[in-house]
Amino acid sequence: MSRIGRLPVTIPAGVQVTVDGLNVSVKGPKGELKRTFHPLVEIKHEENAITVSADQTNPVAHALHGTTRAVIQNMVTGVSAGFTRVLEINGVGYRAEMDGNKLMMYVGYSHPVVFDPPAGISYEVDAKTRQVKVNGADKELVGQIAADIRKIRPPEPYLGKGIKYLEETIRRKAGKAGKGKGGKK
Numbered sequence: 001m002s003r004i005g006r007l008p009v010t011i012p013a014g015v016q017v018t019v020d021g022l023n024v025s026v027k028g029p030k031g032e033l034k035r036t037f038h039p040l041v042e043i044k045h046e047e048n049a050i051t052v053s054a055d056q057t058n059p060v061a062h063a064l065h066g067t068t069r070a071v072i073q074n075m076v077t078g079v080s081a082g083f084t085r086v087l088e089i090n091g092v093g094y095r096a097e098m099d100g101n102k103l104m105m106y107v108g109y110s111h112p113v114v115f116d117p118p119a120g121i122s123y124e125v126d127a128k129t130r131q132v133k134v135n136g137a138d139k140e141l142v143g144q145i146a147a148d149i150r151k152i153r154p155p156e157p158y159l160g161k162g163i164k165y166l167e168e169t170i171r172r173k174a175g176k177a178g179k180g181k182g183g184k185k
Helices: 059-080 139-152
Strands: 016-020 023-028 031-036 041-046 049-054 083-090 095-099 102-106 113-115 121-126 131-136 162-165
Touching (some): 059 083, 059 139, 083 139, 113 139, 121 139, 139 162
Antiparallel strands (some): 041 049, 095 102, 102 113
């Protein structure tokens, strides 16, 4: 039995959960999320907890047991507290700014790169620390949008310029060796 899958998902105050067979809908102060799950996994809603069970003899159901529980937990956490992913911009002249609700990135191209937020996603820009925060209720969507922003200009290993996650460390390379070492005489 899955260690994660057997734990119940507790529902905090202010969050409403509706389980209709394989469809789970979670509504809270940060928004509403809906998802349909695999038929091999059984989802039960009791008072203030959700339990997930699966047939442990079937390898596919066994694999989906913990994953389903984790996705439901992320849905509940997302509508109650939300998720944030922080990106950091490094480089001379590199910056980000907001134009209404659009994110404008100036990262070394001849034109600014514009990001329109999809439904449920918002951006925050801190000009002093050159940080961009991606906020939303759907953990999967927040991570995907942050990855798309990072893909504009990934960090390079020689100077460390580019867009990186706040907690990410860039492995730096030494670059070329100086003149006079092992060269022609």
